[in-house]
Every structure is written in C-alpha cells, then in structure tokens.
Amino acid sequence: MFEFAVVSQILWTSFATSSYFVLFAVAFALVLKVNKVFNFAQAGVMTCGFYAAYVGVRVLNLPGYAGFMLGIGGGVAMSFVLEYYGFAVLRQRKASAMFVFIFTLIASQFIAYAVMMIFGTWPTTIFASMFWPVTMVGGIAVSAWDVPAIAATVVVLTALWAFLKYSRNGQFMLAVADNADLAELYGIQKDRILMLSMVLAGVIVSIGMFLYGTRAQVQAAAATELMLFAVAATILGGIGNIWGAAIAAVVLGVVQNSSILFIPSAWQGFLLFAFLFFAIVLFPSGFRLPERRNTLKRLAVAPQALSDGKGH
Amino acid sequence: MDYVFTILILIGLFVILASSFDLVIGHCGLISIAHPIFYAIGAYISAMLSKQSGMPVPLSILCGGVGALLASALVAVPALRVSGDYLLIASIGFQLGLIELAKHFHEIGGAGGLTNIPSFLIKDFGRESYVVLVLALAALTVLFIRWLTQGPYGRMMTAMRDDELAFSMLGRNAIWVKVAVFAIGSGIAGIAGGLYAHYFRFLEPDQFGLLQSSAVLTMVVVGGMRTTMGPVIGAIVLQLMPQVITFFNLPPSILGPLQGLLFTGLVLFFMFVRPQGLLPAADLWVGRKQQGDAGQSAKEARS
Numbered sequence: 001m002f003e004f005a006v007v008s009q010i011l012w013t014s015f016a017t018s019s020y021f022v023l024f025a026v027a028f029a030l031v032l033k034v035n036k037v038f039n040f041a042q043a044g045v046m047t048c049g050f051y052a053a054y055v056g057v058r059v060l061n062l063p064g065y066a067g068f069m070l071g072i073g074g075g076v077a078m079s080f081v082l083e084y085y086g087f088a089v090l091r092q093r094k095a096s097a098m099f100v101f102i103f104t105l106i107a108s109q110f111i112a113y114a115v116m117m118i119f120g121t122w123p124t125t126i127f128a129s130m131f132w133p134v135t136m137v138g139g140i141a142v143s144a145w146d147v148p149a150i151a152a153t154v155v156v157l158t159a160l161w162a163f164l165k166y167s168r169n170g171q172f173m174l175a176v177a178d179n180a181d182l183a184e185l186y187g188i189q190k191d192r193i194l195m196l197s198m199v200l201a202g203v204i205v206s207i208g209m210f211l212y213g214t215r216a217q218v219q220a221a222a223a224t225e226l227m228l229f230a231v232a233a234t235i236l237g238g239i240g241n242i243w244g245a246a247i248a249a250v251v252l253g254v255v256q257n258s259s260i261l262f263i264p265s266a267w268q269g270f271l272l273f274a275f276l277f278f279a280i281v282l283f284p285s286g287f288r289l290p291e292r293r294n295t296l297k298r299l300a301v302a303p304q305a306l307s308d309g310k311g312h
Numbered sequence: 313m314d315y316v317f318t319i320l321i322l323i324g325l326f327v328i329l330a331s332s333f334d335l336v337i338g339h340c341g342l343i344s345i346a347h348p349i350f351y352a353i354g355a356y357i358s359a360m361l362s363k364q365s366g367m368p369v370p371l372s373i374l375c376g377g378v379g380a381l382l383a384s385a386l387v388a389v390p391a392l393r394v395s396g397d398y399l400l401i402a403s404i405g406f407q408l409g410l411i412e413l414a415k416h417f418h419e420i421g422g423a424g425g426l427t428n429i430p431s432f433l434i435k436d437f438g439r440e441s442y443v444v445l446v447l448a449l450a451a452l453t454v455l456f457i458r459w460l461t462q463g464p465y466g467r468m469m470t471a472m473r474d475d476e477l478a479f480s481m482l483g484r485n486a487i488w489v490k491v492a493v494f495a496i497g498s499g500i501a502g503i504a505g506g507l508y509a510h511y512f513r514f515l516e517p518d519q520f521g522l523l524q525s526s527a528v529l530t531m532v533v534v535g536g537m538r539t540t541m542g543p544v545i546g547a548i549v550l551q552l553m554p555q556v557i558t559f560f561n562l563p564p565s566i567l568g569p570l571q572g573l574l575f576t577g578l579v580l581f582f583m584f585v586r587p588q589g590l591l592p593a594a595d596l597w598v599g600r601k602q603q604g605d606a607g608q609s610a611k612e613a614r615s
Contacts, residue, residue, distance in 0.1 A: 038401070089584065098343045101400055102529065103583060105345060109526050110576035116569035220569075224522065228408070231401055266416060273409025280390065280402045 005139050010258045016146035017215070018253025019153040022246045023208030024226055025233035026157065027201035029245035032234060034177045034197040040104040041082050042205060042230070043223040044111030049075030049206030050213045050223070051115055053126050067126060072206040079202030082107060083195050091191075108224065115220040123217035130215060149211045156207055157246060160200075173197055177240075225272065229253075232276040317439045321511055323551045324446035325504050328453045330531040330543035332500035337529075338537035338593075339461050340493040341473035345525040346387075346403035347501055349410055350380040352520035354502025355509040356420055359429040362510070369432040373506030380502025381495045388494040392487050399494075407525070414517040425516035432510040446507055453500055458540045460496075469493060523572050530575040534582050536589030545590055550575065 024046070031039040052074025056067035086107060090100050132143040164170040175183040176193045184190045212218065212226070230245075233252055237244030256271050263271075333347045358376035361367040367375070387406045392399055415423040433441045460466060468489060472479040476486050509515055527550065535546025554571050562570065582589060 098341060101343050106576050106579045109522060110580060113569045113572035113576060117573060121565055270409060270412045273405045273412060276405035277402060277409060280398050
C-alpha cells in the first residue's frame with residue numbers, strides 16, 4: 001500500500017485534481033477580499049458555467065473550445081445578474097450582513113433547483129467520456145487531462161496576479177478592498193469595481209468547472225460541496241489572502257485525495273466537512289506565516305542624545 | 313381523513329420549527345440555516361433510544377431535545393468565539409457533515425434510512441390524539457417564545473442584536489447569550505424531531521438537508537421575522553402550498569426541485585419586494601417616552 005510508486009501516483013493525481021479546487025478558492029477569496037461578501041452564490045455561478053459548457057458540447061455538438069467559451073459566458077452572465085440585480089440592490093438598501101448572507105445562499109439554491117428542473121437530477125459530464133489517455137512518466141501515470149489542467153490553473157493565477165499588480169482596474173480593486181469609501185473619494189467607481197470583481201470570479205470558477213466537468217460527473221447540487229471546499233481553503237489561507245487560499249486549496253486537495261491511503265474511500269466526502277469545521281474552530285484566522293519586517297529600522301542614537309539622556 | 317391529520321401534524325411541527333428558528337435568526341440575529349440538523353438529531357436520538365433500549369417515547373423525545381441542545385452548543389461555542397459570521401459556515405459544515413456521517417452509519421439505518429421506529433399514542437388513542445399533542449406543543453412553543461422575547465430576556469436579546477459593543481460595555485457576555493438562545497432554539501427543534509420520528513416512523517439523512525433549511529427559512533422570511541405569528545402563518549401557508557402541487561401528479565424527479573424552486577423563489581421575492589414579510593415586526597422595545605413622542609407627532613401631523 002505504501003510503496004513509493006503507489007504513494008507518488010496518488011500524490012500526483014491529488015495534485016492535478018487540486019487544480020480546480022485552487023480556482024474555486026481563489027475566486028471565493030477574491031470576492032471576499034474586494035466585495036466583502038461570503039459569496040455562497042458562487043455555487044450558482046459554478047452551476048451555470050458548467051451547464052452552459054454542457055449545452056454547448058453535448059446538446060449543440062459544438063467543439064470543446066466553443067463549449068469552454070460558452071461555459072465562461074454562462075458563468076459571467078450569472079455573476080452579472082447576481083451583482084446587478086442582487087448585491088447592488090442590497091448595498092443600495094444598506095441591507096444587513098445577515099440579509100446578504102441569506103440572499104447568497106438562497107440564490108445558489110434557487111439556481112440549483114432551476115437547473116434540476118431543466119436538466120434533471122442525474123449527474124453528467126461535459127464530454128461523453130471521462131477517460132483520458134495515459135502516459136507513463138518515471139513510473140507515474142500522467143493523464144492527458146493532468147498537464148493542461150495544471151497549466152490552465154497556473155496561467156489563470158499568473159494572469160490574476162499580473163492584473164491585480166499592473167493593471168489600473170486591478171489596482172482599483174485592491175484600493176476598494178482596502179477601503180471602499182476612501183477609494184470612492186479618490187474617484188474610483190466602487191460599483192463598477194465590485195461588478196468587475198464578481199465577473200472576474202465568474203470567469204475563474206467557470207474555467208474551474210470546465211476542468212472539473214471534463215474529469216468528474218456533475219449534478220445540479222454538486223457545486224455547493226465544491227464551494228464549501230473553497231470556503232474551508234479561504235479560511236485556512238487567511239481571510240483576505242487570495243494566494244493563501246490557493247495554497248490551502250492545494251494542501252486540502254492533496255490531503256483529501258491522498259486520504260485513500262488511510263481511510264476507506266466512502267469517507268473521503270466527509271473529510272471536507274471535517275476540514276471546514278476544524279478550520280473554523282482551530283484556525284479561524286488561517287495559517288499565518290511570520291510577517292516580514294517592513295518597518296523602518298531604528299537609527300543609531302546620536303552620541304549627543306545619549307549624553308543628556310533625553311534625546312534632545 | 314388520515315391525509316388531513318398528517319397535514320395538520322406537519323403544520324404543527326413546522327410551526328415549532330419556524331418559531332424556534334425565528335428565535336435564533338430573527339430575535340437573536342444569529343446567522344445559521346442549519347436548524348434542520350438539530351431537528352434530525354432530536355429525531356434520531358429519540359428513535360434510537362425508544363427502539364434499541366425500549367425507553368418510553370415521551371422520555372426519549374425529551375432526550376432528543378437535550379441531545380439537540382448539547383450538539384448546538386458544541387457548534388456555537390467555538391464558532392461564536394470568533395465571529396457571528398463564522399456560525400453560518402460552521403453550522404452548514406456541521407449540517408452537511410453530519411448528514412454525510414449518518415449515511416455511513418448502518419446502526420442508524422445509513423443512507424437507506426431508519427425504519428420501524430416505535431409509534432406513540434396512535435395505536436391506543438388514534439391519529440387525532442397525536443394531532444392534538446403536536447398542535448398543543450406547537451401552541452406552547454409559540455407562547456413560550458412570546459414570553460421569552462417579550463420579557464427581560466427579550467430586552468437583552470434586542471439590545472445585543474442591535475448593538476453588541478454597547479451590550480458588552482454594560483458588562484454582559486454576548487457570546488453566552490447567543491449560545492444560550494441558539495441552544496434553546498435547537499433544543500425545541502430536537503423535540504419537534506422526536507415528534508416527527510414517532511409519527512412517520514421512518515428517518516432518512518437526506519430529509520434534513522438544505523431543502524429543509526430553505527423551507528424553514530422561507531416560512532420565517534415570508535411570515536415575518538421577529539414576530540410571534542409570522543412564522544406560524546409562514547408555516548401554515550408553506551405547508552399547504554406544496555400540497556396543491558402534489559395534486560398535479562408530477563413525477564418525484566420534478567416535484568422535489570419544483571418545491572425547492574418555489575420555496576427559494578418566494579424567499580427571493582419577499583427579500584426584494586417585501587423584506588418585512590407578511591407580518592411586519594413592530595419595534596417592541598422602543599422606550600415609552602419615544603413612543604409617546606411618536607404618538608404626539610402623529611397627532612400633530614393629523615391635526
């Protein structure tokens with residue numbers, strides 16, 4: 001069971017499958033950082049992204065890339081609807097945090113039920129087959145899905161990092177995340193930036209759902225559990241820390257998938273809830289690395305100051 | 313007639329659930345939608361105690377309530393220690409995790425469900441006796457919550473909900489008030505769960521999932537939060553409405569999602585169109601002077 005080949009195979013597969021978990025966690029953490037909302041409606045966006053791609057590929061028989069684009073379109077459209085007709089209205093009314101919470105939860109459930117009515121409750125996949133050709137690399141079976149999925153995740157994360165660091169809108173997003181009212185005083189259109197962050201999250205989760213839907217079966221209610229994984233990763237990564245959430249998602253993904261070495265596979269699903277519960281109980285502020293000392297160093301005290309003992 | 317009795321029992325049970333949930337979410341302002349899991353805990357404990365150890369049903373129902381109360385404290389203490397927002401996430405994790413756990417425990421029926429739960433009263437006194445019991449307990453619950461929220465404890469809850477910082481500055485422990493209210497609400501839900509188990513005699517983990525959470529939340533939001541009669545009206549309306557749908561003879565694969573769509577759609581509709589619900593909450597704890605001033609200004613405006 002614990003042979004090197006078995007362990008390395010499980011670790012590799014776990015690492016590859018954590019790619020979509022990273023995207024879900026990053027999107028959740030981004031909205032939490034900028035919009036200051038625990039966006040449980042992300043599950044609804046994920047559902048829309050997946051079923052839009054499914055319609056493109058399986059119903060309209062479009063090629064995979066067209067289904068991918070349609071998936072992103074579906075996710076973005078739902079993000080726009082949620083922000084424009086939901087969050088923006090609630091912000092305008094100065095709705096309480098509880099009210100916004102309830103809205104996000106109920107909106108995701110509403111979307112799930114609507115999708116169940118249209119597509120039924122049976123699980124499905126984006127492509128007719130979930131099996132990918134396998135190549136042996138140093139004794140490890142690497143599927144044709146693994147490398148593109150990891151590459152896509154790396155590209156998305158790099159693009160997001162560059163967007164936040166170098167683009168004007170990205171910097172506006174960080175300004176709104178820091179202090180929305182102050183950002184508005186400096187002429188940043190807060191509502192536009194909040195919409196942008198929601199739409200960006202919509203793009204990220206749609207890519208994640210495309211990856212997930214090409215490897216595993218999805219049903220309308222599945223997105224809720226996937227999103228709870230993102231919540232656990234966001235909390236463990238430290239609230240407001242997008243990259244911390246990404247790292248936590250990789251760790252959680254690897255731990256959950258490689259748990260098959262220690263526990264029966266039927267219990268793997270339960271691990272997610274255990275993570276979530278213990279993340280809140282034990283690490284409510286996430287894992288924090290020691291902060292870098294960016295403060296100015298104390299200057300050497302002048303001999304004169306030392307002599308009179310008062311510094312002047 | 314059995315059908316009518318069953319509907320009445322369901323209405324009674326949901327009045328208990330919705331009223332106790334309103335105590336938690338409305339009166340105390342605690343964000344949690346995991347109320348059905350405490351209903352489930354009460355149901356399973358009561359069913360197992362009476363089935364396996366032959367404990368008298370009323371006592372096992374009480375034990376179910378106590379079990380739900382203790383379980384809720386287990387969730388609330390660590391979550392509320394951090395922040396109110398975390399209670400929602402912790403409670404959802406607890407709800408879905410426990411459902412997942414129950415599916416794997418064959419001793420309590422697993423995913424297939426727990427059957428042959430001992431019945432109560434019905435054999436000796438007929439179904440109507442159970443209807444009377446459930447409706448009486450529902451009325452008692454409503455009266456108890458009314459008494460609780462309109463007395464000194466209610467004032468304390470209102471003060472804490474409206475301004476937790478000021479409440480704490482007065483030397484009160486907000487966390488313990490929250491944990492206590494959460495536990496009381498969950499304990500009541502546990503008792504309702506016991507009543508459910510001994511009437512329907514079958515329990516399945518998936519019955520207590522997010523659909524149930526949406527249903528109870530809908531009853532409170534549609535009826536009107538922080539009101540005595542709001543959750544009662546919500547429970548009656550939302551128990552009768554799905555019965556209408558059942559007459560269309562739709563297949564179960566459509567019926568379930570349709571009910572869910574209706575519940576969640578109604579919550580969204582009320583959230584944006586009539587956030588105060590069918591019965592808007594009055595400001596119970598406005599000071600007398602303030603009320604007098606308001607009355608005076610209203611008179612002046614009329615004259």
